[in-house]
Amino acid sequence: MVAKDSITVYLRRVEMTFPVYLHLGSLTIHPHWLFEALAYFVGFRLYLLMRTKGRIPIKQAMWVIVGAAIGAALGSKMLYWFEDPAMTLAHWNDWQYMMGGKTIVGGLLGGLIGVEWTKKRIGLTRSTGDDFVFPLIVGMAIGRIGCFLTGLSDHTYGTRTTWFTGIDFGDGVPRHPTQLYEIVFLLLLLAFLLIMRYRNRRMTIAPQPEGTLFQQFMFAYLLFRLVVDFIKPTLHPFAGLNNIQLACLAGLGYYTYLLFIRKTSIEVIQDERPRY
Numbered sequence: 001m002v003a004k005d006s007i008t009v010y011l012r013r014v015e016m017t018f019p020v021y022l023h024l025g026s027l028t029i030h031p032h033w034l035f036e037a038l039a040y041f042v043g044f045r046l047y048l049l050m051r052t053k054g055r056i057p058i059k060q061a062m063w064v065i066v067g068a069a070i071g072a073a074l075g076s077k078m079l080y081w082f083e084d085p086a087m088t089l090a091h092w093n094d095w096q097y098m099m100g101g102k103t104i105v106g107g108l109l110g111g112l113i114g115v116e117w118t119k120k121r122i123g124l125t126r127s128t129g130d131d132f133v134f135p136l137i138v139g140m141a142i143g144r145i146g147c148f149l150t151g152l153s154d155h156t157y158g159t160r161t162t163w164f165t166g167i168d169f170g171d172g173v174p175r176h177p178t179q180l181y182e183i184v185f186l187l188l189l190l191a192f193l194l195i196m197r198y199r200n201r202r203m204t205i206a207p208q209p210e211g212t213l214f215q216q217f218m219f220a221y222l223l224f225r226l227v228v229d230f231i232k233p234t235l236h237p238f239a240g241l242n243n244i245q246l247a248c249l250a251g252l253g254y255y256t257y258l259l260f261i262r263k264t265s266i267e268v269i270q271d272e273r274p275r276y
Helices: 002-013 031-050 058-081 085-090 104-122 129-154 178-202 212-231 243-272
Strands: 022-024 027-029
Touching: 027 031, 031 129, 058 104, 058 243, 104 129, 104 212, 104 243, 129 178, 129 212, 178 212, 212 243
Parallel strands: none
Antiparallel strands: 022 027
16 A cells, blocks of 8 residues: 555656657757657558568559558548537538548558558459558557657547546646557557467468458457547547547457458368368
8 A cells, every 4th residue: 555655646746748849959849740750650661671571562562551541541530520520510611620630540440441442453362461560559659659748739648537647738637648558558469469470470280361460450459449438538429439439349340250250150161171
């Protein structure tokens, strides 16, 4: 009990002023822009480093990246507009409002649609998702650092809390630092999927099919966001859910089918085949 109280007192004494601007000589840099740019840069470099060489021609791989980028940009905006439908309708001609926000979940689902559409256009039938898993996780974790350091204006914080993790972002209210929760979750997910990939590569009998790693990543992240958004102070106008949670449910339904229902059906069919 004493140790817990000591931790609580210590954390309350740590004072931060948000946004936490970064200084490089005489240059003052906003944390959101810096870490967002860093996330894109590191993620892209990691993709080029970790992608499976030779499986997909580099020209087709670049088209897949373009499709993912366009789909992610559109998806992140469209889901943001559904956060408050009444507000969006009232400001449909306000360019600054319409372009002002975005969501990671919308970006992931929109990027998925963009990739699949691009693959059909260029005649690519092989799965490409596994190559994106680790660049996405690392990029998202880096980006969330910028979200945390930006504070209230980023609108990614949580609700009021009495937990020892509560942080005052500048309005005098201790809140769940959901950005930090997400970073911890992503790091744990990164470790888990690295182990799964290592085990799969060592399997000589019935290894996981291409695309399974990406499906596991999407299922885990969408499930996390479905849960954590209950402690975010956004509108929940859809039967107690917000726009992101609705998208998560749709995505979870799709990946539940891919990971559990379709996979089981394929395994049953293979087991029923005659063996000679």
